[in-house]
Each structure stands twice: as structure tokens, then as C-alpha cells.
Amino acid sequence: MALISKETVRVTQSFIENAVSYLNSMGLDCSVHTDFHEWAELLKSVPDGEPLSPTLDPDKNYIEPGAGFWISFNDPSGNIIACAGSRRLQTENLFLELVTTQLLFGDLEPRLSINPMELSDNPPEIKGRVGFAGGVWVHPTWRDKDLAALASKLGRTIGLTHLLVDFHVGLVAATERRRAWARTKLLWPRRADFCKGLYPARGKEMDVDIHYQTAAETVAMCRTENLAYENRGLKVAG
Numbered sequence: 001m002a003l004i005s006k007e008t009v010r011v012t013q014s015f016i017e018n019a020v021s022y023l024n025s026m027g028l029d030c031s032v033h034t035d036f037h038e039w040a041e042l043l044k045s046v047p048d049g050e051p052l053s054p055t056l057d058p059d060k061n062y063i064e065p066g067a068g069f070w071i072s073f074n075d076p077s078g079n080i081i082a083c084a085g086s087r088r089l090q091t092e093n094l095f096l097e098l099v100t101t102q103l104l105f106g107d108l109e110p111r112l113s114i115n116p117m118e119l120s121d122n123p124p125e126i127k128g129r130v131g132f133a134g135g136v137w138v139h140p141t142w143r144d145k146d147l148a149a150l151a152s153k154l155g156r157t158i159g160l161t162h163l164l165v166d167f168h169v170g171l172v173a174a175t176e177r178r179r180a181w182a183r184t185k186l187l188w189p190r191r192a193d194f195c196k197g198l199y200p201a202r203g204k205e206m207d208v209d210i211h212y213q214t215a216a217e218t219v220a221m222c223r224t225e226n227l228a229y230e231n232r233g234l235k236v237a238g
Contacts (some may be wrong), residue, residue, distance in 0.1 A: 004161060008219050012157050015222035018229040019154050021236040026145065028073050028081070032158065036063055039070045039085060039135060046080075046137060053134045053171070054201050056087055060106035063087050069162065070135060071155055073147060081139040084151035086131045086159035086168070094126040094169070095119065104132075105200040115200060120193035126212060128166035131159040149185040153221060160218045167212055174207035182211045187221050189213050 020030050033039065036058040043049045054060040056068070070085025089104075091097045098104040102114050133156055138147045156168045171194060172182050182188045188211035199206045213221070229235040 004164065009161065011219055011222045011226065012161050015157055015225050016154065018226060018234065018236055019150060022150075022229070022234055023073060025234070027076055030154070031072050031074060033070050033072065034066075034068070036068060036070070036085075036087075039083065042080060042083065043135065043137060047140055049137050053132075054105040055089075055132050056085060056134055057106075060108060062108055067163065069158065071151060071158065073151065081142050082137065082147040082151050084133070084136040084148075084155040086133045086155050086163065088159075088163040088165055089130045089132055090128075091130060092127055094130055095123040099123075099195075102200055115198055117195050117200065118197040119195050122192075123194075124190070124192050124210075124212065126167050126169060129164060131156065131163055131165035131168040133159065133168055133170040146185065149187075152186045153225065156213070156218055157222055160215055166215055168218060169210055169212040171201070172209050172211055174209045179209060182209070186211070187224065189217050189221075 023030055036052075036056065040052045040057055040059070043052050051057070056063075068085065068087030070083055072080040073082040075081050089098065094104075099117070099119065102111070102117070133152065136148050136152050138145075138151070152170070159165055159168060170182070170186075170188065172178050174193070179191065182191070190212050192210050192212070194208040194210040196207045197205055199208055226235065
């Protein structure tokens with residue numbers, strides 16, 4: 001379990017306050033939710049939305065109370081214009097325990113058979129309390145504001161301090177464009193091949209990367225963001 005020091009609280013809380021202040025400057029506010037069924041229904045109804053990942057879908061995976069949340073950015077009328085979220089997984093080895101058995105993609109119903117997955121040869125060792133991030137969506141009319149990146153970073157930061165995770169992970173399509181987006185916009189510091197061929201979460205053939213970061217790297221991300229707010233004259237905390 002990630003140990004949260006006073007300095008970690010200071011740095012992460014400063015980022016949250018700076019980010020929320022930035023949202024307020026655009027006429028938006030931020031809310032935190034714990035009803036995953038509400039989130040799943042939201043993503044079924046929004047323009048250009050994709051279904052919630054099975055790992056985050058409460059109809060496919062059991063999510064313990066208090067082990068997950070999602071955030072929304074809301075316009076002055078209360079309409080949700082962006083969202084992202086995270087849930088905590090407890091595992092001795094993410095790949096061997098949850099991916100190989102496909103429990104990552106749904107653990108509520110036993111399977112008579114498991115479709116084989118072509119995993120990477122040398123997966124990273126990710127274990128302990130692992131935050132699984134996903135469900136990022138932004139309304140088409142707001143997609144020029146980098147709100148997807150902000151929602152992802154805020155979700156991981158709140159996930160660190162609320163869920164006390166050792167790692168955060170996110171699964172992203174393995175294309176050069178998406179890799180660059182995850183690295184430069186979402187600020188994921190590490191990447192590895194996740195799988196090739198059949199991807200159970202979408203039920204189709206696609207290559208997928210796993211992006212991940214340690215608790216310390218999440219704090220470093222917050223420091224970087226706080227400095228960026230300061231350099232742009234937008235810093236209100238820290």
C-alpha cells in the first residue's frame with residue numbers, strides 16, 4: 001500500500017486545487033461520484049462515447065464499496081461534458097493473476113472456456129494495490145481544451161490519495177498516435193506491450209499497450225503540473 005506523507009498530500013492537493021481553479025475559469029466545475037452504474041449508463045448515452053471497460057463495469061466486475069470512483073466536469077447547467085475514473089484492484093501479479101485468467105475483463109460469472117490471449121513476452125511486474133484508470137470521455141464541442149488529459153490526471157491523483165494505490169495502469173490502443181497522446185498529454189511515464197490479437201474487453205482483434213506509473217511517479221506528475229500552472233500564471237495553490 002502506498003504510504004501517503006504530508007508532502008504527498010501537499011503536492012497532490014495543490015494540483016487538485018490548481019486544476020479545479022482552471023476548470024472554474026472556463027465556467028466548469030468538478031464532481032466526484034461513486035455510482036458505477038450511473039457512469040456506465042452515461043457513457044451509453046453520450047455522443048461519440050464508448051462502453052465502459054468491463055474492468056470498470058459493475059455488471060461484469062465486482063467493485064467493492066469504497067474501491068472506486070469517477071469524476072465529471074460539469075457546465076453551468078449541470079451537464080456532464082467530460083469524465084474519467086479509477087478502481088482499485090488487489091493482486092499479487094496483475095498479468096498472471098488477473099489478465100491470464102481474464103478476471104480483469106469480468107469476474108461475476110464463471111467461464112466454461114477462456115479465449116487465449118497473446119500477451120507480451122516480458123510483462124512488467126505490477127502488484128499490490130493497483131488503480132485501473134479508464135472511462136475517459138469528453139463532449140465533442142469541448143475537445144480542443146485538453147480536458148481528457150486533465151480528467152485522466154485528476155482521476156489518477158485522487159486515486160492515489162483516496163485508494164492508496166501502489167500503481168496506476170491504463171490500457172490504450174497500440175498505435176503511434178495513441179502512444180504519443182498517452183505519453184505527452186496524459187503524462188504516463190511507462191509503457192509496455194499488453195496484448196496482440198483478440199482483446200476480450202472489446203471482443204475484437206486489436207493490439208493494446210499498458211501504460212503505468214508508480215505512486216511516486218504520480219506525485220512527480222503533480223509537481224510537473226503545478227509548475228506548469230505557475231508558469232502560465234494559473235497557480236492558486238502549492
